Amino acid sequence: MAQFALIWLLLLVSTFSQAAWQQQWQLELDAGFASASNSPVFASEDQGFADAALRWFPQYGNLQAQLVALSQNKQKQDNQHDLIFAELFWKTEVAERDLLVGKQRIDLGVSYGFRPLDMFLPYRRNPVAIQVEEGVGVLSLSQFSGSGEYALFYTDSYLATESEGLQQRGAGLRWYQLSNNSEWQVLTYYDNKRALNLGGTWVTTFGDAWEVHAESRYQQHYLRAVSHLNPDNIGTVSPVSEQEFKHGFQALIGMTWANLNGDNLILEYWFDNRALNQQEWQNVADISRYLEQQNGGISQLRYSQGEVFNGQNLVQHNLMLHWHRDIEDWQPAFDLMLAPEDGGVIATARLDYEFSQGWTLGARLRYLGGASSAVYSLLPESKIGLIKLEGYF
Template sequence: MAQFRFIWLLLFTNTFSQAAWQQQWHLELDSGFASASSSPAFDSEDQWFGDAALRWFPQYGNVQGQLVALSQAKQKQDNQHDLIVAELFWKTELAERDLLVGKQRIDLGVSYGFRPLDMFLPYRRNPVAIQVEEGVGVVSISQFSGYSEYSLFYSDSYIATDTEGLQQRGIGMRWYQLSDDSEWQGLAYYDNKRALNLGGSWVTTFGDAWEVHAESRYQQHYQRYVSQLTYSNIGQIAPVSEQQFQDGFQALLGMTWASLAGHNIIIEYWFDNRALSQQQWQAVTDISQYLLQQGGSAADLRFSQGAVFNGQNLLQHNLMVHWHRDIEDWQPAFDLMLAPEDGGVIATARLDYEFSQGWTIGARLRYLGGASDAVYQRLPERTVGLVKLEGHF
């Protein structure tokens, strides 16, 4: 509530000081259709949906913010309306150091398909529909010296509206270095849920068209939903539990190629040992199919297995190929995400057209599937398609 009072104070101040006040509005509208998969772990069905988001970016002096009015409607479900303070922070200089206080999105990753260094809040990569990415509470002080930066910070993600149960608060430090054609970054962070987090990244360019990047993170503890059902313990034990594990590790290696004709290609591979193994996924599949055969009386137990699909990465090994091209007012793009372990595929096509300055109309189409026994086949949706309108004013 205090955050909203502060925003109204900024509006009031605007009446007396137009010179210091800046703002921008961003409108997003989309409407589409999602077809359900035949996954036994989800009670999903075909449905139409529509989303609308009006974002307001006010700035008064050293204070900046992002307020989002979000409306989401789905067929056969109640409409949802939210007013979200996505960011609200104050930046200033103190003793020749940069000081930041407030709620801000912290995105330190250097990769495209997956960012291991998003250790404060996991931001959804390449969403199809409208997505609101909130910041976390942060107090940081940074010092710049030539081509390097050193930062100390405290962060708190409990203030975010929806963090999918991943709230934590902690303290950390960051180092950044630019050297010739390469950038280096190192982070150390300790929080109340995952204990020690260590991460780093490297980016370098060579020639006129090539770039290579790498990113990794270690976390001392991590939590994951695990299915506990077997054929012999049904009705005797909770079907799914959230358990804590030790020594989580993610690593990514990628490269980018860009041509003078506007083509851009990104290829990335990443590994995440927090994801379930193929043997564990097979056990989830077997028990879900067994419960499906038992009929409606076992539906609740069967749908409980859907919690196991929560996680930043479903598979330990992941490969993504991204292509986009800049053609004046047209922006075509295509993503192909592959699961080498089981032949799963997620393919996403995008096309945007800027028909007026600041205004874009676009379309999205995503397919989830692949081999018959792929994990992506067991997600709740098979295809998602939509059209969207986006404008800045």
């Protein structure tokens, strides 16, 4: 109730103090179709969907916010409607230092396909449908120099309504430095769920067309869903449990090339030891297919294996190629994500056309699968296509 009272207060202030407020609205509409895969893990079926999001970005002096009205409608499923306070924060200066208080999205990564430094809330990279990215509660104090920044901060992701299972509270230090054509960033963070987190980034440019970037993170503890089933213990053990592991590590290296014609290429490789290895995924696939062939309630146990798919990265080794081109009003793009261990492929084509100032019509097509033994072929959808309309006013 307190959240809705604050929303109405902001609306009233906006109404009676138009001269003092700056605001922008964004409307997103999409409609599409998802084609079900033949996965033995998920009970999916072909279905259409339509989503809508209306975002309001008000600003009054140093106070900024983002409020989202989200509607998600799926064929053969209950419709979902949410009002989300994605951000609400206040910035000011205290003793020649910048102070920030409130709920804000923190995005410190420098990479494209995966960002290890998204350690406060993991954000979906390159979604095809509408996605609302919430901020976390944050209190930070920053000091800037001529070529860098030092920051002391506290975060609380319990304030994010969409972060079930991912909440933590912690405090940390951030150091950023820019020198000539290179920039560095180091982050130290300690929270109540993962204990010590250490992260860093590096970016450098050379020539007129090339850039190289790297990003990594270590976390002292991490949770992962573990499957316990095999043909001999069905009915005697819990199918899946969440277990704590030590020493999680993610590392990414990539490069970018651009030319004067508007072409941009990004190539990235990243490793995540928190993900299941190839043998562990093979065991999940084997037991799921075995259960699928059984009769009665035993067959339904295969759906329990879906919990194993909740990690940020499904596979440990990841390759990604991204291309996009700016052609005046047209913006085509293509992503190719590969799992070299098992031949998995996720390919996404995008095309956007700005038909009026601030208004864009787009299309998305995504394929998930690859080799028959690939982890990506176990996902619930094999193809997703949609058209979308997006505009600012």
